[in-house]
Amino acid sequence: MDKNNERECNEDLIRERRKCNFNIEELTNIVDGGKARTARRREIQRLLINDPEFLDEIPQDYMSHEDRYSNELRKSAHLMQKLADQESGHDIHQDIGALTGILKDGNPLMVHLSMFIPAILGQANSEQQEKWLGRSLRNEIIGTYAQTELGHGTFVRGLETRATYDPTVEEFVLHTPTITATKWWPGGLGKTCNYCVVMAQLYTQGRCYGPHPFIVQLRDEETHRSLPGITLGEIGPRLGLNSNDNGFLKFENHRIPRTNMLMKHSQVLKDGTYVKPLHNKLSYGTMMLVRVGIVGACSRSLQYAVTIATRYSAVRHQSEIVPGQPEPQILDYQTQQYKVIPQIASVFALIFSARSLSKIQSSVTAKLKDGNTDLLPELHSLSSGLKALSSSDASWGVEVCRLACGGHGYLASSNLPRTYTGTTCAITYEGENTVLLLQVARYLIKSYRSIGKETGASSVSYLADQTSLASSSSSFSNKALVQAFKLSALSLVAEAEARLQKLCDMGQEFYHAWNYCSVLLLKCAEAHTRYYICEKYEQTVDSLKASEGVKNVLQSLCRLYLIYHITLTHGDFLKCGALTPRNIAVLEGEMCDLLAVLRPQAVSIVDAFDIPDELLGSTLGCWDGNVYQRLYDEALKSPLNKTDVPDAYYKYLLPLMKSSL
């Protein structure tokens, strides 16, 4: 689509784009993280979208389960080949965002890239990397990450798969002792992978040392048949991601060499002696890494949904605001603005916090190389909190965008249902959100109780700022609003700690008291993480070197985000005295003003997300706004439309209609 050719474009969108008062390309560069990254993303996307191999012969929704898998594997393999061919020193992991939308519903090679290779990098020692890293990067072997079992996903310590060391032959014996120990869920495990990293309980010298990672060959490298002692299969249809072959795996006393235990952090020596790691959660490193990546991925899903909903809201006319006047664009309804524009604001909140989290991760990783694990708990808490809030915000945001498109948002061709199912899975995988938030709460309570002790953990240093509990602000600058978030989080943590202590003083065991307070603890974790996001948003926008137009747009979006979230949880702000009922009323009024200010810029802001139509894949969200023709053309592709009278009429309907004659 030629974006300079207005003749082909819907008139409403032309008018919207003429209202733009900022430099779209500059905003695109901010979204991408710099001019060079925009150029690189476009280069990759051009390479992919002009390639006919990525086209589907028929829409995936009309394919059988097997065809969907096979079609997606064909495209995934082609994608890997293509990227490998033109790699020229680029790191594919850095460019993963550019690939969003090219594969439609659960790429079978995704976990190879996102977990198997990272697990080798993060858990294997140098000799093991020498053996497996190059081969997996060259796709000579394809792997997955098999941790979850039928009986346990959340409680990693409860995994049942065993790896028992036999020093007589220097091998581990992998075994699945019960049905609940069956590995269940790993992406690509069913039919695609021939290797995997398995998390299993390590037994040596008669003792169990907890879950550890092992690399295991699953299938013959020539025939692709599963090896003796290994049972593999696919787990069946899911809410979404149905092109992937999420699988199951059982071991029957399957033997692997000792050197297949990934030994970067802990080791089992030839005689069976266990050498413990620097920190006993280092074996959870792969999960933590992926949680960091999920924050950015969620921001991208939301960009897709909000691009579709905003453009559609500008094109769609319905009902009337002034009786008898022409039907307005639905984007003119304040309620519609309230659905869509806060989701645009949310995209930037997620982008900026994802970047901040990545920086922290890099510095923790650098320290780990020097044997320093001091900041691991801080990274665990931040990555858990941000993974949880980003996935739940994005899932809710995508669903709101879908609802904002009325009936057409329910159509597969809008690409909103698939965007939703592809986002909501992140609430569950890589650590179920409630469970991760309770990990954050654990860290908060522990930090609150150790106020005064220097830990170097900056995200919780505010918990020592007890004086702020007594102060509410009379100013409403963005900084002051961020302070209100801080006060709300601090006071929730103080309240939860006091409630826990009280229950313990009354004689309850700590663990029962914890469970009894867990709804409040969840709120603490959410408030703390929201404060972190708001602070990063405000600081990033404040310090941004940008033109006045772009800065104004981002300031308004940031302010909208702060006020929107205050209004959603205003009870917490009132309870701690950070804001008064009158303040909330004023802010609610200002939120409506902000919606009106941002309304004329909405289409241009989502244009700045710069998602090519071929990747957006939506009848409702295309750049030219020709929604109705596209909806009609897509409907014609239904196999039911091949004939006027379907066979099922003769088989079922006709007999029914004639039966009473």
Ligand SMILES: CCC/C=C/C(=O)SCCNC(=O)CCNC(=O)[C@H](O)C(C)(C)COP(=O)([O-])OP(=O)([O-])OC[C@H]1O[C@@H](n2cnc3c(N)ncnc32)[C@H](O)[C@@H]1OP(=O)([O-])[O-]
């Ligand atoms: C593309 C995507 C495909 C999807 C793939 C998947 O889903 S793959 C499958 C994904 N599956 C999942 O994501 C499963 C989710 N479940 C889990 O990750 C773990 O079971 C757990 C973290 C919930 C609890 O673990 P636990 O029972 O072993 O621990 P505990 O609660 O008894 O706490 C003890 C101490 O350990 C600390 N600590 C914990 N983790 C870390 C860490 N990473 N670093 C540092 N520290 C950590 C914790 O703070 C606490 O510290 P304190 O207070 O004593 O100083």
Ligand SMILES: Cc1cc2nc3c(=O)[nH]c(=O)nc-3n(C[C@H](O)[C@H](O)[C@H](O)COP(=O)(O)OP(=O)(O)OC[C@H]3O[C@@H](n4cnc5c(N)ncnc54)[C@H](O)[C@@H]3O)c2cc1C
């Ligand atoms: C699409 C998809 C892809 C996946 N890919 C992989 C993969 O590649 N590899 C892999 O190993 N796994 C994978 N998984 C599995 C995933 O990691 C687990 O499903 C996830 O960790 C949640 O565990 P669970 O299913 O056991 O849920 P459960 O823990 O059984 O959760 C059920 C309910 O119990 C609650 N609950 C559980 N424990 C607690 C607690 N301590 N406190 C309070 N509430 C609690 C939860 O909040 C939730 O409401 C995938 C899952 C999905 C959906």
